[in-house]
Amino acid sequence: MAILHTCLNVADAERxxxxxEQNLSFEHSWGFESGDTTNLYVADExxxxxxxxxxxxxxxxxxGDLWDHLAVGVxxxxxxxxxxxHHGVVKEPGDQPAAGARTAFVKDPDGHVVELIEPLED
Structure with missing residues (x-):
């Protein structure tokens, strides 16, 4: 099994x-409409x-009601x-030695929390 995608409900899919694309270097990959719903997909590298x-x-x-956060490696x-x-700071950059990473948390335009993760050097 493999995770294929995560779906986020957003107010404006194009935004x-x-x-x-601009902030995390994802690329628009495809999309479709179904009734009153527009579904656009972006993909990482x-x-x-x-x-x-x-x-x-x-x-x-x-x-936060439907999910916690999306983790993105940087x-x-x-x-x-x-x-x-970003559209809000949840947590400024800081080391997380137990996780072996430096992290920060920001919000996207709809308030979804995005965790930025960088591995700590050994």
Whole structure:
């Protein structure tokens, strides 16, 4: 078994695609419409996809109600944290020795929490 994608309910799928492209270097991979719902997909460099689902007349639920966070590996947490046009800081960059990583948490345009992870040097 393998995880194929994670679906996020968003207010504006095109805005979300742009945010993931500009801030995390994801690429728009494909999309489709089903009734009142637009589904756009973005993929990371390994091909792991996020489905960004926008349903006309509906806003996503409260952040954190349906899921916790999306973890994204970065080369430099501090540089990524400074460069990303985030919509809220959840946790500033800091070392997590027990996890062997430096992390930071930010919000995307719809309030989804994105964890930035950089492995700590040995």
């Amino acid at each position: 979300s695609v742009e945010w993931y 390994n091909g792991t996809e996020l489905q960004l689902s926008e349903t006309e007349g509906q806003e996503p639920g409260e952040a 080369e430099d947490v501090d540089a990524a944290f400074e460069a990303i046009d």
